[in-house]
Amino acid sequence: MTDFAATKAMFHLPDGVIYLDGNSLGPLPKAAVARMGKTMQDEWGEMLITGWNRAGWMEQPTRVGDRIARLIGAEAGHVVMGDTLSIKVYQALAAALEMRPDRRVILSDSGNFPTDLYMAEGLIGSLGRQHQLITPAPEDVAAHINEDVAVLMLTEVDYRTGRKHDMQALTKQAHAAGALVIWDLAHSAGALPVDLSGVGADFAVGCTYKYLNGGPGAPAFIYVAPRHAKQVRPALSGWLGHSAPFAFDLNYTAGAGIERMRVGTPPVLQLAALEAALDVWDMADMSDVRRASIALCDRFIAGVEAACPALTLASPRDGKDRGSQVSFRFEHGYPAMQALIARGVIGDFRAPDIMRFGFTPLYIDAADVDAAVAVIADVMQGDLWDRDEYRQRGRVT
Amino acid sequence: MTDFAATKAMFHLPDGVIYLDGNSLGPLPKAAVARMGKTMQDEWGEMLITGWNRAGWMEQPTRVGDRIARLIGAEAGHVVMGDTLSIKVYQALAAALEMRPDRRVILSDSGNFPTDLYMAEGLIGSLGRQHQLITPAPEDVAAHINEDVAVLMLTEVDYRTGRKHDMQALTKQAHAAGALVIWDLAHSAGALPVDLSGVGADFAVGCTYKYLNGGPGAPAFIYVAPRHAKQVRPALSGWLGHSAPFAFDLNYTAGAGIERMRVGTPPVLQLAALEAALDVWDMADMSDVRRASIALCDRFIAGVEAACPALTLASPRDGKDRGSQVSFRFEHGYPAMQALIARGVIGDFRAPDIMRFGFTPLYIDAADVDAAVAVIADVMQGDLWDRDEYRQRGRVT
Structure with a gap:
């Protein structure tokens, strides 16, 4: 049994406050302060550029990704950290749409967090406005799944009402219709059990400043199912997603698997705070x-x-x-x-x-x-x- | 005259080290440690979610952007922080290509930092492979500027050789041919005087962990010329670029000006370190x-x-x-x-x-x-x- 008195003691909670907004920004894990001090002084301060190797900054996005993977039922080696949730939505959606070139519908719902819908709109604009974004009420999503749907893109837990989709059933139904599925786990990761591998999700994305307590502006994560990992074309093909970033080739060659979903230089300081926050989960x-x-x-x-x-x-x-x-x-x-x-x-x-x-x-x-x-x-x-x-x-x- | 002994005293420089790699990662400004502690404990720890208003986190990307603007000759209110340089390249290039719908050439050079070229490749893929990326040797760029060029996208200072392009002359020549210009200031911002407004650049991007000493993974910046700011369509249309993010509309409406180049939640902790680092520039x-x-x-x-x-x-x-x-x-x-x-x-x-x-x-x-x-x-x-x-x-x- 998890000792919740012990986990509570790991957080700084201000006097006179009852904090019921961890679904928007989790509180400060006490260990994050010391961890940040160490990263700034012992790593950045003392190691300088050599911190990329010596302090393991370069592998931080996959190392932390593996810790997140355990919390969302993902296979090890298939989650990577970086950017924001909006960017990760774009990456997943761009990849998924290319995998269904003959279909034109992105199915979401009116309870999805707006940035997911906005990023889809932006992508549709870049792709020449041939796609359509459909947003029925959450309870009507199942009725809209058909063979026109390229991608079903949903947030499992509605940010307003807390209504939870049936991830297993919707994924199964979408797959039966030949669609791919992207799950946004913003309000799921760290809040409830998720079994990405078990439900057969194609992609998942999420943020880490809510129930994972990574701090304001903590980076996002992205999951690509192992069966797709080596096939997807990264639309945001940044140098750290290249198969050999330090060869400095003029042409892009995608990294072996989930690494190709990396884009630019990782936010080392934000990731340090997040790593300390994830220690709480070793006890829960x-x-x-x-x-x-x-x-x-x-x-x-x-x-x-x-x-x-x-x-x-x-x-x-x-x-x-x-x-x-x-x-x-x-x-x-x-x-x-x-x-x-x-x-x-x-x-x-x-x-x-x-x-x-x-x-x-x-x-x-x-x-x-x-x-x-x-x-x-x-x-x-x-x-x-x-x-x-x-x-x-x-x-x- | 700048007192360089005084600025040197503002940095932590490890004993026994002569650090000649600030062009890759600047050293730790001493004030950044205390500033980060304050942001974590007094803001995140004590204010929790209310830090977005009370600690000014929501305005941080434009507030810091204005400090960068002064260092690169940009107009106030036309630089915003966020994401990575790769993402900012993508935003600028996507916007620029849409402003030249009848042209198909992106002109860069073989000395550009690879991620700029990779992001262009990725975008070309999403746009249906109708565009062509041309990368002559740096000294041959001028000879390739013609009326087929939609966008000239260059890094002012070559990351390998340090060779510096003539920003003024190339911008003028590109504009005369009807092309738009994106300047990557990765090795310029904080290294030498830049006059974006004076040269009439259309877009500029850059990172802050090199000569601006913002720390590993510090966020990038993007500049959009005032004459374009209200016209560009953001390809990465995230919720914080929306004209009213907290209205939670289902449809995207771009923010008034540079705000539309914001995407997701800003990296508050990284930005705190950067803000402390920028204090050095008040003395230089x-x-x-x-x-x-x-x-x-x-x-x-x-x-x-x-x-x-x-x-x-x-x-x-x-x-x-x-x-x-x-x-x-x-x-x-x-x-x-x-x-x-x-x-x-x-x-x-x-x-x-x-x-x-x-x-x-x-x-x-x-x-x-x-x-x-x-x-x-x-x-x-x-x-x-x-x-x-x-x-x-x-x-x-």
Whole structure:
């Protein structure tokens, strides 16, 4: 059994704060500070350029990728780190579309995180506007899978509602129709068990600053199924994806496998913070995390529904259909969330009316849930959100 | 006059090392360590998600971009940070090609850094292989500028030889032929005066881990000329380039100007190190840097040529035709560089036979040059490089 008191002690959690926004940015793992100091002083400072070899910076994207692979059910050697999730979406989608040259539909859903859809739009523009991006409601995706679909591109867990797609069933159905599948694991990696290999996903992408606690701007990951790894053409063919980057050939030759999904120089400092953050996972079992997360979310739903009739549950009620977050709809969700943050309960707001709360047992326990519910009840019952100071709209909540 | 003793004191330089590879990775600015600690503990640790507003993370890419703009002669508000140089090359090239839809030639040169050429190859593949990438020798570029050329894409300073293109003349000639121009400033930014606005460049890109000392994996920058900023279509249309990222629209609408060249979540930690590194430039004048750099390089050439007849100068002899590096050809350049590194003189090797040494007066002075020359003379005269221990080939030198 995972010792969640021990994992909680590994994070810096500010006094007076109950942090329910780890689904947007995970908190600081205490070990990341020392690790960053070591990377900056002992590696960059002392080794200088030789750090690329001596400190293992050059292999960092695949070394860290292997640690992520274990958390998402991917085969070792088939995940690599780098860039941002947006870029990784572009790489996966560009590769997948070329593997289905006779098909013209990219099927996603209206609950996908917008950047995935925007990157698809941008790619469609570059490819000559012959492709079509279709975004039905999440529950209607299955009905749109047919033999026109080149690629099914979905985020497993809806960023607004927490609704979870059935990865296994949709992958199987898409494959039966001859389509390829890209899974965005932004709200899955570190939140719940994922079995990329078992479900037969073709590509997967994700970020590491949410449930993996890699810090603001932590790099993304990409997975390419072993059966495709040696075939895909990298659209973003950067020098570190070349089979021999230091030969400095004038022509590009793709690296052997997942290496070809590397692009430019890796963000060594961000990766150092992430490596320290991943140490937490050496102490945690993902099925324990999932079980405890569902219990925390259920407890939160019960508490809020009992105390706050104005809030309407926007997330699936059944834990198995949810990611690791709970969302409520409230017409005045923005000022209400601002009022909660002022009281130390940090969640976030997503337009138009979603108050979103993330839960992870790595650093949130039942006492935190109860304390958060008490603050929410107080703010809602006293109409404390209905003040001018909370109504002014900022860029990020 | 810039006080170079003062700037030198701002860097951590390891004992027993003369660091002549700042053209590959600049050394650690002492202030970067404290700045990173502050960003991790006071911002990420204490502010958590609210750091995006409260610590100004969201504006960091344009705020830092403006500091870079001042170093490269760009208009304020027209440079933004993010991603890697490879990605920024792709963005600039994709945008430029769409602005010249009737032309099919990308003109570069064989001295360009390979990733620029590789990214062009990848883009050509996505665009349906209708474009052609031409790479004459650097000195023959001007002769290839004609009305078939859509885009002239060059790195101002050749990464191997240090040969410097005439940015003003080539831009003018390309524009006269109706072509657009992309300048890669990887070996220019922080090395010598650049006047993007004055020469009328259309796009520019560059990295910040070389002469700007931002650290391993520091983010890249991109410049789009004000006259194009509102017109270009971003091929990599990520959510932070959207005109209203937090509206979470399903459709992409490009940001007002340079913001549209943002893609995903910015690397906040890398940017924090870079911000500290840029403080050094508050004390330095770029024309002083250039003058002192040429003097250091001239001194190095004279010293090496007097002591080491086996080394042949590969860089232009006239300082005005060079960047801030000096390269020598030597058949056994690889083991020779390994032997120098073992003796504390750190330069690097570029295939097939280039021994490369970078000089920047920010932390290298005439005494360092003389000491380096003495070690090189010793290693070469004693055939000290001719040992098995130096002959084994690593990935990065």
